[in-house]
Amino acid sequence: MLDTLIPVANSLQSSVNDDIAYTEALDRVKTAAITGMESTKDMLATKGRASFLGERAIGHIDAGARTSQLMVCAIADYLLINN
Numbered sequence: 001m002l003d004t005l006i007p008v009a010n011s012l013q014s015s016v017n018d019d020i021a022y023t024e025a026l027d028r029v030k031t032a033a034i035t036g037m038e039s040t041k042d043m044l045a046t047k048g049r050a051s052f053l054g055e056r057a058i059g060h061i062d063a064g065a066r067t068s069q070l071m072v073c074a075i076a077d078y079l080l081i082n083n
Helices: 002-017 022-038 049-057 063-081
Strands: none
Touching (some): 002 063
16 A cells, blocks of 8 residues: 555655645546556565565556555546536
């Protein structure tokens, strides 16, 4: 989950610091969430339920990272539509 949420938080902070427009900031948040989630694909799980899979988990996206990405992107899409 943190592999998704930390890049999202960094993206938000960067957008605030750089005075980025609202819609652009939300697009950047979505990109950060997707990139962070995809970064888990080649990781060896050492924590959580996936740790029981060992090396078999390599090549699969972490479920918590995917769930976090879906939630962040859904919230960003909602905010973009209702702005």
